[in-house]
Amino acid sequence: MSATAEPSIFTRIIQGEIPADVVFDSERIIAFRDIAPKAPLHLLIVPKTDRFANVTELAAEDPALLAEIVAVAQNLATEYSGGEYRLIFNTGRSVGQTVFHVHAHLLGGLLPEGTLGE
Numbered sequence: 001m002s003a004t005a006e007p008s009i010f011t012r013i014i015q016g017e018i019p020a021d022v023v024f025d026s027e028r029i030i031a032f033r034d035i036a037p038k039a040p041l042h043l044l045i046v047p048k049t050d051r052f053a054n055v056t057e058l059a060a061e062d063p064a065l066l067a068e069i070v071a072v073a074q075n076l077a078t079e080y081s082g083g084e085y086r087l088i089f090n091t092g093r094s095v096g097q098t099v100f101h102v103h104a105h106l107l108g109g110l111l112p113e114g115t116l117g118e
Ligand code: 5GP
Pocket: 009, 018, 020, 021, 032, 033, 034, 035, 036, 037, 044, 089, 090, 096, 097, 098, 099, 100
């Protein structure tokens, strides 16, 4: 984050300024329920660092942290949704990214037919 940028909504959740329904919290990652769920299970898995705007930057600069997100996704899907899941990283405004602090959408349960989970 640059010195002048406002903290992202996710940074404010991580800092406890905004409440969230947190389901996982570790040294580097937090996960909580999406405020507007698009599937029976819809969690957001978010690295605590605000260094990366999207998954491309994360993969290039800290692939181990990306792998940790995938492992957390599997564990949460096992705990909350029978172990199967869909992982989405919106990357860019034109495909619907609204928060530029990298995050994975973990979707589970029956998704709307004929869609990619919108
Ligand atoms: P994006 O569109 O950037 O991939 O995803 C941002 C997600 O954050 C959206 O699905 C939106 O519903 C969720 N979101 C936005 N503000 C909040 C909030 O204050 N709390 C929670 N739990 N989710 C939020």
